[in-house]
Amino acid sequence: MEPLTSKKKVLEQKPLTFAERMYLPAIVKGLSVTISHLFKKEATIRYPEVEREFSTNFRGMHSLKRDEEGRERCTACGLCALSCPAEAITMIAAERKPEEKDLYREEKYAAVYEINMLRCIFCGLCEEACPKEAIYLDGPIVPSDYLRKDFIYGKDKLVEAPLNK
Amino acid sequence: MDIAFVIEKFVLVAIIFGISLLIAMYSTYAERKVAAFLQDRLGPDRAGPFGILQPLADGVKMFMKEEIIPSNASKWLFMVGPGLAMLTACIGTAVIPWGSDITIGDRVIPLQVTDINVGILYIFGVVSLGVYGVMIGGWASNNKYSLLSAIRAASQNISYEIAMGLSIIALLLVTGTMSLKEIVEQQHGWHWNVLYQPLGFLLFMICSFAETNRAPFDLPECETELIGGYHTEYSSMKLGFYLFAEYINMFVSSAVMATLYFGGYNYPGMDWVLLHTGPIIGPLIGTLVFFIKIFAFIFFFMWVRWTIPRFRYDQLMHLGWKGLIPLAIANIIITGIVIAIIEKF
Numbered sequence: 001m002e003p004l005t006s007k008k009k010v011l012e013q014k015p016l017t018f019a020e021r022m023y024l025p026a027i028v029k030g031l032s033v034t035i036s037h038l039f040k041k042e043a044t045i046r047y048p049e050v051e052r053e054f055s056t057n058f059r060g061m062h063s064l065k066r067d068e069e070g071r072e073r074c075t076a077c078g079l080c081a082l083s084c085p086a087e088a089i090t091m092i093a094a095e096r097k098p099e100e101k102d103l104y105r106e107e108k109y110a111a112v113y114e115i116n117m118l119r120c121i122f123c124g125l126c127e128e129a130c131p132k133e134a135i136y137l138d139g140p141i142v143p144s145d146y147l148r149k150d151f152i153y154g155k156d157k158l159v160e161a162p163l164n165k
Numbered sequence: 166m167d168i169a170f171v172i173e174k175f176v177l178v179a180i181i182f183g184i185s186l187l188i189a190m191y192s193t194y195a196e197r198k199v200a201a202f203l204q205d206r207l208g209p210d211r212a213g214p215f216g217i218l219q220p221l222a223d224g225v226k227m228f229m230k231e232e233i234i235p236s237n238a239s240k241w242l243f244m245v246g247p248g249l250a251m252l253t254a255c256i257g258t259a260v261i262p263w264g265s266d267i268t269i270g271d272r273v274i275p276l277q278v279t280d281i282n283v284g285i286l287y288i289f290g291v292v293s294l295g296v297y298g299v300m301i302g303g304w305a306s307n308n309k310y311s312l313l314s315a316i317r318a319a320s321q322n323i324s325y326e327i328a329m330g331l332s333i334i335a336l337l338l339v340t341g342t343m344s345l346k347e348i349v350e351q352q353h354g355w356h357w358n359v360l361y362q363p364l365g366f367l368l369f370m371i372c373s374f375a376e377t378n379r380a381p382f383d384l385p386e387c388e389t390e391l392i393g394g395y396h397t398e399y400s401s402m403k404l405g406f407y408l409f410a411e412y413i414n415m416f417v418s419s420a421v422m423a424t425l426y427f428g429g430y431n432y433p434g435m436d437w438v439l440l441h442t443g444p445i446i447g448p449l450i451g452t453l454v455f456f457i458k459i460f461a462f463i464f465f466f467m468w469v470r471w472t473i474p475r476f477r478y479d480q481l482m483h484l485g486w487k488g489l490i491p492l493a494i495a496n497i498i499i500t501g502i503v504i505a506i507i508e509k510f
Contacts, residue, residue: 030472033472034468037203037204038202038203040205042206044205044206044207
C-alpha cells in the first residue's frame with residue numbers, strides 16, 4: 001500500500017551507547033525535569049472555594065428573568081419547551097388574576113416551570129427561542145446531588161430574586 | 166548496671182521508636198505532597214491546614230476496614246508476615262548514633278541505644294531479615310501473584326545485598342572499624358566519607374533503593390503485573406503494617422546512608438557551635454542536622470520514585486549482577502591500592 005502521508009520516519013534500533021547503558025546521565029536529566037516542576041505554579045483549582053473563571057459565553061444554570069418593575073417576564077408560550085432538543089422543560093400555564101398585575105408582566109404566566117437538569121444539555125436553544133427574553137443560561141455550574149428527583153428544578157430555584165425597591 | 170542506665174535507655178528507645186513511627190506516618194503524607202508538587206498538583210489539603218491531618222485520617226481508615234483472612238491462607242503465617250516486616254524495619258534504628266553524647270551534670274548520655282562493635286553487620290542482618298516479612302506474607306496468602314512477588318523480592322534482595330556488602334567493604338577499608346559510632350566520629354566536620362568513597366556511596370544508594378523495594382526497583386509490588394504484589398490479599402491494619410514498614414525501611418536506610426557517608430551528626434563549624442551552646446543544646450543541634458540529612462535522603466527517595474519508570478525484571482538482574490557487583494569489586498581494588506600507596510609513603 002502506498003503511504004498516506006509523506007511524514008514517514010523509519011526508526012532504527014541501534015545498540016545502546018556506553019552513556020545510555022550507564023543509565024545515570026538519563027536519570028540525572030529526568031530528575032532535573034521533575035525538580036523544575038516543583039517550582040512551577042500548580043494547575044489545581046480548589047473547586048468549592050475557588051471557581052475557574054468562565055468565558056463570557058459560558059452557559060450554566062438557567063434563570064427566569066424579571067423586568068424592570070420586578071415582574072416575571074415568562075408568558076408560558078412554550079417555545080422553549082418546543083425548541084429543547086433534550087425535552088428537559090415542562091410548564092403549566094395559568095391566567096393572571098387582576099390582583100397579580102405586579103407579579104407577572106403578561107396576562108398568561110407559567111404556574112409551574114420545571115427543568116430537568118439531568119436531561120438538559122446546556123445548548124442554549126431555549127434562550128434563543130424565547131420571544132420575551134425571559135430565560136438565560138447565565139448561572140453557575142449546576143451543583144451535584146444524591147437523588148434524581150432533586151435535579152428537577154422548579155420555579156423556586158429558577159426565578160431571579162425579586163428586585164429590592 | 167544501675168537503675169538510671171536502664172531508665173535512660175528505655176526513654177531513648179521509646180523516643181526513637183516514636184520518632185520512627187511519626188516519620189513513617191508523615192512520609193506517607195510527604196510522598197503524596199512531593200508527588201503532587203512534582204506533577205504541578207496540590208496533593209492532599211482537606212484534612213486540617215495543608216492536609217496535615219491526612220495521615221491520621223488514613224490511619225483511622227485503615228483501622229476501620231474489615232479484616233479479611235483468605236480461607237485457604239495459612240492463618241498463623243498470614244498474621245506473622247506483617248508483624249515481622251514491621252519488627253525488622255524498626256530494630257534497625259537501635260545501632261544508629263543519633264547525636265554526640267549529652268552531658269548532664271557528671272552523667273554522659275550517649276544518643277545511641279547500643280554501640281555494638283559490629284554495627285554495620287547488624288544493620289545488614291536486619292535489612293536482610295526484612296525480606297522474610299515479604300516472603301512469609303506472600304507465601305501465606307495462597308495467591309499466585311503474592312507468591313511471585315515474594316519470590317521476586319527475595320531474589321532482588323539477595324542480588325543487591327551482594328553489591329551492597331561489597332560497597333561497604335571499600336568503606337571499611339577507609340574507616341578501619343565496623344562500629345557506627347566510631348565511623349561517625351571519624352567524619353568530624355567536613356571529612357565525610359562520601360568525599361573518599363563517591364563510587365561506593367553511589368553503589369550503596371542504588372542498593373538501598375533495591376533493598377527498600379522503592380522505585381525504580383519496586384518490582385515486588387508492581388501493579389501492572391502483580392496486582393498489589395505480596396500484599397494483594399491483605400486488608401485493614403495488616404496492609405497498613407506492610408505499607409508502614411516500607412516507609413520505616415526508607416527512614417532507616419536514609420539514616421544509614423547519612424551515617425556512613427554523609428557524616429551523621431557532623432557538620433562544618435560544629436566545634437564552634439558546641440563550644441558556644443553548651444553540652445546539652447550543642448549535641449541536639451547535631452541531631453537536628455542529622456535529621457535534616459535524613460529528610461533530604463527521604464526526599465531524594467521520593468523524587469526518584471516520581472521520575473524514573475520501573476526496571477524490567479531481567480534489566481534489574483542485569484544491572485545487579487553484571488553492573489553493580491563488578492563496579493563494587495573494582496572499587497574495593499582501587500581503594501585498597503590507594504590505601505596501600507598512602508601507607509607506604
